[in-house]
Amino acid sequence: xxxxxxxxxxxxxxxxxxxxxxxxxxxxxxxxxxxxxxxxxxxxxxxxxxxxxxxxxxxxxxxxxxxxxxxxxxxxxxxxxxxxxxxxxxxxxxxxxxxxxxxxxxxxxxxxxxxxxxxxxxxxxxxxxxxxxxxxxxxxxxxxxxxxxxxxxxxxxxxxxxxxxxxxxxxxxxxxxxxxxxxxxxxxxxxxxxxxxxxxxxxxxxxxxxxxxxxxxxxxxxxxxxxxxxxxxxxx
Amino acid sequence: xxxxxxxxxxxxxxxxxxxxxxxxxxxxxxxxxxxxxxxxxxxxxxxxxxxxxxxxxxxxxxxxxxxxxxxxxxxxxxxxxxxxxxxxxxxxxxxxxxxxxxxxxxxxxxxxxxxxxxxxxxxxxxxxxxxxxxxxxxxxxxxxxxxxxxxxxxxxxxxxxxxxxxxxxxxxxxxxxxxxxxxxxxxxxxxxxxxxxxxxxxxxxxxxxxxxxxxxxxxxxxxxxxxxxxxxxxxxxxxxxxxxxxxxxxxxxxxxxxxxxxxxxxxx
Numbered sequence: 001x002x003x004x005x006x007x008x009x010x011x012x013x014x015x016x017x018x019x020x021x022x023x024x025x026x027x028x029x030x031x032x033x034x035x036x037x038x039x040x041x042x043x044x045x046x047x048x049x050x051x052x053x054x055x056x057x058x059x060x061x062x063x064x065x066x067x068x069x070x071x072x073x074x075x076x077x078x079x080x081x082x083x084x085x086x087x088x089x090x091x092x093x094x095x096x097x098x099x100x101x102x103x104x105x106x107x108x109x110x111x112x113x114x115x116x117x118x119x120x121x122x123x124x125x126x127x128x129x130x131x132x133x134x135x136x137x138x139x140x141x142x143x144x145x146x147x148x149x150x151x152x153x154x155x156x157x158x159x160x161x162x163x164x165x166x167x168x169x170x171x172x173x174x175x176x177x178x179x180x181x182x183x184x185x186x187x188x189x190x191x192x193x194x195x196x197x198x199x200x201x202x203x204x205x206x207x208x209x210x211x212x213x214x215x216x217x218x219x220x221x222x223x224x225x226x227x228x229x230x231x232x233x234x235x236x
Numbered sequence: 237x238x239x240x241x242x243x244x245x246x247x248x249x250x251x252x253x254x255x256x257x258x259x260x261x262x263x264x265x266x267x268x269x270x271x272x273x274x275x276x277x278x279x280x281x282x283x284x285x286x287x288x289x290x291x292x293x294x295x296x297x298x299x300x301x302x303x304x305x306x307x308x309x310x311x312x313x314x315x316x317x318x319x320x321x322x323x324x325x326x327x328x329x330x331x332x333x334x335x336x337x338x339x340x341x342x343x344x345x346x347x348x349x350x351x352x353x354x355x356x357x358x359x360x361x362x363x364x365x366x367x368x369x370x371x372x373x374x375x376x377x378x379x380x381x382x383x384x385x386x387x388x389x390x391x392x393x394x395x396x397x398x399x400x401x402x403x404x405x406x407x408x409x410x411x412x413x414x415x416x417x418x419x420x421x422x423x424x425x426x427x428x429x430x431x432x433x434x435x436x437x438x439x440x441x442x443x444x445x446x447x448x449x450x451x452x453x454x455x456x457x458x459x460x461x462x463x464x465x466x467x468x469x470x471x472x473x474x475x476x477x478x479x480x481x482x483x484x485x486x487x488x489x490x491x492x493x494x495x496x497x498x499x500x501x502x503x504x
Contacts, residue, residue: 054414103418
């Protein structure tokens with residue numbers, strides 16, 4: 001039995017010398033849903049980019065029992081679905097279908113399986129009728145759902161989302177929360193939307209200035225107004 | 237994630253960096269004009285021009301290697317002049333056959349090719365010196381001050397400003413693609429897809445980048461209009477050039493004029 005995400009003493013500095021992560025350790029069990037919160041520039045995105053080897057710092061990162069490194073990159077990226085904050089970064093093909101099919105096609109799966117995966121991923125985000133639409137012309141809420149479908153089609157073990165609710169109207173936000181609630185996989189969600197965190201994610205990790213400053217049950221941490229305020233957060 | 241490698245400016249303290257942008261711009265243009273107007277095979281003049289640009293490189297504290305390395309950029313363009321070796325002149329150097337053709341190299345052609353190569357190499361060095369020693373906004377101001385059409389200058393400015401945004405965007409796209417480039421745990425599935433499929437994807441990425449640049453330009457234009465843009469670019473005028481700057485400019489122009497004149501007199 002392995003952890004879904006195991007990060008041990010991870011440190012990372014950007015090329016300009018600015019330290020983005022300082023001795024970060026984090027363990028997430030399979031099926032756990034965890035929030036990653038903190039002010040802008042706290043290192044949340046940097047940490048997230050380590051989970052599938054896009055960045056690599058000093059320390060050890062293990063995902064689904066795989067050591068993240070040069071040799072395991074392909075397997076790691078299939079196991080960890082990363083949904084970026086800006087869906088436009090993720091949607092680069094002419095149609096929705098091709099975007100969702102990218103992951104499975106890249107993995108070299110057969111045509112029937114690719115079609116089945118795309119259909120399943122689109123239905124998971126309730127976007128089946130959009131398969132032939134042009135990604136470019138969708139609304140932000142639709143793009144977010146498609147962006148999630150593009151990683152669901154890879155059937156990842158862990159889903160990592162960066163600011164999933166940013167830029168959404170209340171209805172699209174509500175729909176997205178329901179969608180995330182229904183997905184069974186391990187989830188790490190980096191967000192400023194504490195209302196969503198309280199509703200959706202039972203465990204919360206607070207980061208500030210590249211360190212993990214608190215890690216515990218969301219309900220308990222939300223009671224601690226002083227802690228939240230000290231790290232630039234507000235009780236919703 | 238940001239890119240800085242596009243910005244050619246290298247901050248240093250040197251007399252070249254401190255020089256007025258207008259004089260620098262005019263002298264660079266004059267240098268490039270002199271180089272291109274100097275007759276073919278005027279080797280001593282080339283050497284003098286090279287000495288000139290070399291001394292400016294030393295004065296600028298940029299390091300000769302920095303400039304020479306960047307000047308290699310001119311190499312691929314020199315290839316365009318390669319055919320003149322075979323098409324110009326009568327004196328045969330050597331000839332060889334390539335399939336059905338027989339190619340004959342001429343010494344006049346070779347001379348011309350080397351001249352073109354040297355000229356472009358010298359011109360590129362001057363341009364690199366100017367770009368590396370002048371912050372880009374100052375360069376734009378200088379261009380406007382010496383009478384380059386304002387529309388053109390503001391297009392240069394926009395290109396410079398937004399190429400960074402565009403490259404950042406391209407890098408983010410590529411990162412998102414890398415994040416989904418996984419390997420299946422199924423036996424027999426080979427990761428990577430066919431070359432044709434990957435080429436099509438890359439085409440799609442380039443296309444969506446183009447569309448976004450296009451849409452962004454629209455948004456920028458609307459933002460400009462909403463702040464009162466009426467098609468005319470206005471800017472605070474620069475103070476008049478000091479007498480020292482005038483002296484530098486005139487001395488430089490005289491020096492280049494002399495070189496050009498003797499080049500035309502003896503080799504023209």
